[in-house]
Amino acid sequence: MVAENTVDDDACMRRVRAGDIHALAVLFERHSELVRAYCRKMTRSGEMADDLVQDVFLRILKYRDSYRGESSFATWMFKIAYRACLDQLGKPRVDSLDSDVEDPGASSSAHGLLESRREVDRLFAAMAQLPRDAYSVLQLRWLRGLPYAAIAQELGCTESAARVRSHRAMERLRAVYGSVPEA
């Protein structure tokens, strides 16, 4: 399932790779809050998260030539975010960018990080690929923890409309995230 903004993210990153830094601003604006939430969750620290977001986007710039577009931009971005978090925590790293193999020599907390990694990475990458209006209601609800009344106000709709949007967005997300294809 390829959402329109998946293609758009890919196009933006290709432009960054070609040297158009302004295109990175677009990606930053779209994804920085989500990356921050990911880093907060992975490092279990709010304080490090802002610095980590900077680190992640600097690495996106630094490693732009390695972007191939084989997986989605979101998947690539969260791989980079994962490594940045791991480096921050000072734990042994998984070697290859594409390897999913867990390092048997890792300490127990790093192992714990790796254990849950796949689901978290998949979920965040799925969120990043949602159409913007689906993403925004989930952002308000889960990233900012707003109650439905506040969400409705932000979106300019009624509270019941906000709930409907939220439920639709959750189903959309589940379809992207899960192995079961959309009905």
Place this chain on the structure above:
Amino acid sequence: MNCEEVREHLSDFHEGRLDPDMAGSVDEHVARCEECRRALQGMREMYGLLGSIEPSPASAAPTRRFAQLMEAYQLGQAAGAASRTRSPRSYQPRWLAMVATLLFVIGGALGYGLRDWRPAPGAVLLHETDSEYVLLVSSAGDASARTSPVETRARVQEYREWAGALEERGKLISAEKLDDARGWSLRNRDSRTEVVSRPPQRGNQVIGGFFVVRAADDVEALEIARSCPHLVHGGDIELRAIERTTPQTD
């Protein structure tokens, strides 16, 4: 209930918001449908993961953070370059990084030096028949020009000298660089206002800044515009006369 209906209601179901009849139907369906059972499991997993995210309010001024990001990147680049070449002149890295950031971000157009220029008040007698003109400077969106710190400094100096000469002659009214990250396009679409939050592009040109200058006539204005170093560095300039309002045209 068919699978499509069940999927539509999985989220409500998980939150316990379905009325008992509906909830019962979902329960029944899931009991006999493998795929929907997996879908429900996926939904539960997702709620678990999302619920474990510690919420945080939106960060203030995300565009400022992006500018800081670019600055950090340029500092890294400049530090790398400096360690390779020994320059006899010392420079303040922060100033240089700011300049480099701005050049980098807007693709080699205006330099930081322009922000310092304000014409001295009352410096020159205004010629009665002088006109005012706007110069809009723009450059290509894709910054193919990668300027080295040495080149950057040279360019900033050029702009400074050019603006300085204009100011001395009483020709410079205003000079501003536009914030590349904070810009919007507003359009009327189907009687709704559509706002796109990125600096507007005309073709692939982005306006990076402007000058307002004073000139005796169009010929002189064109001369001033031609002399702007922006052209030499591959940018475009749009020169517009500001329409004069005289008592007769009111």
